[in-house]
Amino acid sequence: xxxxxxxxxxxxxxxxxxxxxxxxxxxxxxxxxxxxxxxxxxxxxxxxxxxxxxxxxxxxxxxxxxxxxxxxxxxxxxxxxxxxxxxxxxxxxxxxxxxxxxxxxxxxxxxxxxxxxxxxxxxxxxxxxxxxxxxxxxxxxxxxxxxxxxxxxx
Amino acid sequence: xxxxxxxxxxxxxxxxxxxxxxxxxxxxxxxxxxxxxxxxxxxxxxxxxxxxxxxxxxxxxxxxxxxxxxxxxxxxxxxxxxxxxxxxxxxxxxxxxxxxxxxxxxxxxxxxxxxxxxxxxxxxxxxxxxxxxxxxxxxxxxxxxxxxxxxxxxxx
Numbered sequence: 001x002x003x004x005x006x007x008x009x010x011x012x013x014x015x016x017x018x019x020x021x022x023x024x025x026x027x028x029x030x031x032x033x034x035x036x037x038x039x040x041x042x043x044x045x046x047x048x049x050x051x052x053x054x055x056x057x058x059x060x061x062x063x064x065x066x067x068x069x070x071x072x073x074x075x076x077x078x079x080x081x082x083x084x085x086x087x088x089x090x091x092x093x094x095x096x097x098x099x100x101x102x103x104x105x106x107x108x109x110x111x112x113x114x115x116x117x118x119x120x121x122x123x124x125x126x127x128x129x130x131x132x133x134x135x136x137x138x139x140x141x142x143x144x145x146x147x148x149x150x151x152x153x154x
Numbered sequence: 155x156x157x158x159x160x161x162x163x164x165x166x167x168x169x170x171x172x173x174x175x176x177x178x179x180x181x182x183x184x185x186x187x188x189x190x191x192x193x194x195x196x197x198x199x200x201x202x203x204x205x206x207x208x209x210x211x212x213x214x215x216x217x218x219x220x221x222x223x224x225x226x227x228x229x230x231x232x233x234x235x236x237x238x239x240x241x242x243x244x245x246x247x248x249x250x251x252x253x254x255x256x257x258x259x260x261x262x263x264x265x266x267x268x269x270x271x272x273x274x275x276x277x278x279x280x281x282x283x284x285x286x287x288x289x290x291x292x293x294x295x296x297x298x299x300x301x302x303x304x305x306x307x308x309x310x
Contacts, residue, residue: 077292128258
C-alpha cells in the first residue's frame with residue numbers, strides 16, 4: 001500500500017510536470033507566433049520595395065497597355081492582404097538601372113524568398129498566402145521577361 | 155489538431171492534387187494536338203512535368219498507406235478544343251485549376267518536403283498559365299475553386 005505521503009508526492013510531481021509541459025507548449029506557440037511575425041514583416045518589406053521599384057519605373061518610362069501598372073497593383077494587393085498600409089511612393093527618384101532587368105531580378109528574388117518564408121510559416125493560412133504570393137511573383141518574372149524580349153526583339 | 159486529422163487532411167489534399175494532375179495530363183494531350191512549333195514543344199514539356207509530378211504524388215500517397223486513384227479513361231473538357239486559341243485557353247485553365255489544389259496542399263501540410271513540392275508546383279502552374287495567356291492576378295490558386303475538367307467516367 002502506498003503511504004499517504006507517497007501519494008501526495010506523486011500527485012505533486014504530476015502537477016509540476018503538467019505545468020512544465022504546459023509552459024513548454026506555450027513557449028512553442030510563442031516561438032511559432034514570433035516566426036510568423038518575422039515572416040510577415042519580411043514579406044511586407046519586400047512588397048514595399050517592389051512597389052517603390054515599379055513606381056520609379058512607371059514615373060520615368062512609358063508603359064504601353066498598362067502592363068507594368070497591373071503588376072504594381074498585384075503587389076499593392078499583397079500588402080493589403082498582409083494588413084499593411086499601401087501608399088504611393090512619395091519620391092520615386094531617378095531610375096538609373098535599365099527597368100526590365102531590374103524588375104526581373106527583384107521579382108525573381110521575391111519569388112524565391114517567399115518560398116523560403118512559406119516553408120518557415122506555421123499558420124496554415126499564412127503559408128497559403130505566401131505560396132500564392134510566391135506564385136504571383138514567379139508569374140510576374142515570366143511576364144517581365146516576355147515584355148523585355150518583345151521590346152528588344154530577342 | 156490531432157495526428158489522425160492532420161494525416162486525413164494531407165491525404166485529401168494529395169488526392170485532390172493527383173486527380174487534377176491526371177486531368178491536366180489528359181488535357182495537354184488534347185491541347186498539344188492543336189498546337190505547333192514552339193507552342194507544341196511547350197505543351198510537351200508541360201505534359202512531361204505534370205507526369206513527373208503525378209508520379210511524385212502517387213508515391214507520397216502510397217508512403218502514407220493511402221490509395222492513389224488512377225486516371226479516368228477520359229475527361230469532359232470545359233469547351234471544345236479545335237484550334238490553337240482554344241488549346242491555349244484549355245492549357246491555361248488546367249494550370250489555373252491545378253494551382254488551387256497546390257495552394258490547398260500548402261495549407262494542409264507542415265511537412266517541409268511536401269510543402270516545398272506544393273509551393274514550387276504552384277509557382278510552376280502560375281508561370282505556365284501566364285505563358286498560355288491567362289492573367290493570374292495577385293493571388294494564384296486562391297481565387298478560383300472549381301476543377302477545370304471533370305472525368306466523364308470514374309477511374310477503375
